[in-house]
Amino acid sequence: MSAKWSKEEIAILEEKADFYTKEQIARMLKRQGYHRSTMAIKLKLNRLGYSTRPTLDNYSCQEIANVLCLSLSTLCRWIKRGWLKANKRYASCYQVRTWHLKEFLKNPPHPIKARIASLDPEAINYLVGN
Numbered sequence: 001m002s003a004k005w006s007k008e009e010i011a012i013l014e015e016k017a018d019f020y021t022k023e024q025i026a027r028m029l030k031r032q033g034y035h036r037s038t039m040a041i042k043l044k045l046n047r048l049g050y051s052t053r054p055t056l057d058n059y060s061c062q063e064i065a066n067v068l069c070l071s072l073s074t075l076c077r078w079i080k081r082g083w084l085k086a087n088k089r090y091a092s093c094y095q096v097r098t099w100h101l102k103e104f105l106k107n108p109p110h111p112i113k114a115r116i117a118s119l120d121p122e123a124i125n126y127l128v129g130n
Contacts, residue, residue, distance in 0.1 A: 102128040
């Protein structure tokens with residue numbers, strides 16, 4: 001039987017999941033005094049809704065909302081309507097790939113074309129690197 005994950009271990013895992021491989025996370029945990037195999041880390045990441053590969057080209061909805069000066073609920077509504085593609089990370093958080101965001105901003109749905117056109121072009125360039 002495996003040892004139960006502590007809150008501290010889970011916090012480290014969630015903090016590092018988007019930027020580090022499972023091997024790197026295992027080394028970081030070991031430096032903190034925790035001993036987990038890469039398989040244990042992979043399984044826990046999957047149970048928490050994270051990918052087992054780093055997602056350096058993803059943004060959270062909160063990051064996008066902050067940069068574009070939109071409300072978080074607006075972005076979540078666009079995702080739920082299927083206008084903006086995203087991966088659900090956990091109950092209240094989505095991750096949006098840069099290229100999905102770029103495609104969405106380039107070809108927005110008809111009902112929100114005017115709203116997308118009114119967004120700051122510099123903010124859009126910051127996010128998608130046009």
